Amino acid sequence: MADTTAGKSESTNINLLKVLGPVHVWALGVGIVLVGEFMGWNYGVGKGGAFGALIAAWVIGLLYTCVAMIDSEVTSTVAAAGGQYAQAKHTIGPLMAFNVGLYLVLAYTMLEAADVQVVGQLIQIGIGRVDPEGAAALGAEWWWSFTVLSLMFLAWLNYRGVLMTLTVNFIITAAAFMSIIVLFFGVQGWNPEAQLLHEGLLTDLPYGWLGVIASLHFGIWYYLGIEGTCQAAEEVRSPGRALPLGTMTGIITLLIAAALTWYIVCGMLPWEYVGWDLELAPLYDAAKITGSPFLETVLFVGTLFSAIASANGCINDAARAWFSMGRDRYLPAWFSAVHPRYRTPFRSIIFLIPVAAVFALKVPLAQIITFSILSGLLNYTFMPINVWKFRKMWPLGSIRRGYEHPFHPIPAIVLMILCVTTFFAVYLGYGRQLLAMMAFYIIISVWFSFRRYQFVRRADQFTMNWPRPKGY
Amino acid sequence: MNIWQMLEWAAWAISGLMFAWMVIDAWRVGQQFDEETLLSSREGVDDLFGDQNKGA
Numbered sequence: 196m197a198d199t200t201a202g203k204s205e206s207t208n209i210n211l212l213k214v215l216g217p218v219h220v221w222a223l224g225v226g227i228v229l230v231g232e233f234m235g236w237n238y239g240v241g242k243g244g245a246f247g248a249l250i251a252a253w254v255i256g257l258l259y260t261c262v263a264m265i266d267s268e269v270t271s272t273v274a275a276a277g278g279q280y281a282q283a284k285h286t287i288g289p290l291m292a293f294n295v296g297l298y299l300v301l302a303y304t305m306l307e308a309a310d311v312q313v314v315g316q317l318i319q320i321g322i323g324r325v326d327p328e329g330a331a332a333l334g335a336e337w338w339w340s341f342t343v344l345s346l347m348f349l350a351w352l353n354y355r356g357v358l359m360t361l362t363v364n365f366i367i368t369a370a371a372f373m374s375i376i377v378l379f380f381g382v383q384g385w386n387p388e389a390q391l392l393h394e395g396l397l398t399d400l401p402y403g404w405l406g407v408i409a410s411l412h413f414g415i416w417y418y419l420g421i422e423g424t425c426q427a428a429e430e431v432r433s434p435g436r437a438l439p440l441g442t443m444t445g446i447i448t449l450l451i452a453a454a455l456t457w458y459i460v461c462g463m464l465p466w467e468y469v470g471w472d473l474e475l476a477p478l479y480d481a482a483k484i485t486g487s488p489f490l491e492t493v494l495f496v497g498t499l500f501s502a503i504a505s506a507n508g509c510i511n512d513a514a515r516a517w518f519s520m521g522r523d524r525y526l527p528a529w530f531s532a533v534h535p536r537y538r539t540p541f542r543s544i545i546f547l548i549p550v551a552a553v554f555a556l557k558v559p560l561a562q563i564i565t566f567s568i569l570s571g572l573l574n575y576t577f578m579p580i581n582v583w584k585f586r587k588m589w590p591l592g593s594i595r596r597g598y599e600h601p602f603h604p605i606p607a608i609v610l611m612i613l614c615v616t617t618f619f620a621v622y623l624g625y626g627r628q629l630l631a632m633m634a635f636y637i638i639i640s641v642w643f644s645f646r647r648y649q650f651v652r653r654a655d656q657f658t659m660n661w662p663r664p665k666g667y
Numbered sequence: 668m669n670i671w672q673m674l675e676w677a678a679w680a681i682s683g684l685m686f687a688w689m690v691i692d693a694w695r696v697g698q699q700f701d702e703e704t705l706l707s708s709r710e711g712v713d714d715l716f717g718d719q720n721k722g723a
Binding site for chain 2: 207208209210211275276277281322326329330332333337340341343344346347348350351354429433435436519522523528529531532533534535536541542544545548595597655658659660
């Protein structure tokens, strides 16, 4: 069936354009995430102290390494837009796929809203530094205009084609990553007697091990969104190779960036300040106290670029997930239209703009990002079940894989344990939001089962050219 | 009105123009192409490892 479909699509169908390579996959994954190095992770310092945040960076780093390994294997075979949604459809079933699709759309749309909110606020902060008198005359909501401008510009870029969108993302993501490296060299990170004062600033765990567990929630900021690489699957020239390569190099980049970020910031600022950083961006604050205008400017630009890159990648991913669900009739088919000229899911891109704008302008940053983190966590909890079933139904050797993750099932078990622990950490700080989110997904699942499922194209669910699964 | 306030108005105007451009273009595409063509995308990758590009 898959062969027939593919043949037909080449001749008459308007499909998404296959133009991306591993560099774009890296830019998509790291671009979405890197903003978490510039802000957000530091609230974990407020919960568990500097060492607590370091432990969180390692533990959550392990969680995401498992995510990257598992995702790389499964997506190198289920290379379809929608990423984990398409995986769930093939290995588990429609209800799981519907939920995973919604996790993805909500996680990315909320993150996109948070990013553009940050872009607007950063520009207002920047103006305050350049022209304090002029900035004082502006209204408190002046940043709204630049939040909306950044959202519209990035949506417009996404609308007009994926190659330009992710090429831009590569350039600004690489620049943002380099700004962290520049700061490391600027403060002579290898020399403990230059500007870094770890010996004097690092303390014991201020709130004990419970504080460390609570800080796991914010450790997610270092890596949230690396699994977004899978959304490019249908637009990559050689998905079996490019997706694992882009995803694995992406998680390695993020582990390095997380380590450097913690090392620099916690060596320059006291944990009491880092944990409640009111200036929004601790890496930028670290650059400011060096007294170097050059470093301050570089880190300001790096922070701004990281937020723009993240929003750009999130628009791309949320639209692909929404588009895929429309294509299978999980949502109205109208959303699955592909632009005949630009080959993008243009209606999905436009539809999600107002949703992101409302959250960006009206909801506090911590609330938006918590919605995103919770949806992301639910997605990660699905992955161990997914890979377990995937390996059982199609054991190694039964289908061609671009990547085979080692030590199965240890990564799946570790991932499940860490997800449950992190849910507990989130419950400690945002219990009501967690329960509200769970209730939302249960209610929407009931709606899907009794109302929407009748429209789903059941015969078209399975699109991969694989042999019959073992045991069926 | 200082330069930042002018920039604010410019940002709103450019945002409005870009959003209008996308909506109008989407409407035009809907007029020029029938719905069946626009919804003709199909899932299913036949060339996972780029073998066709290598002429394999």
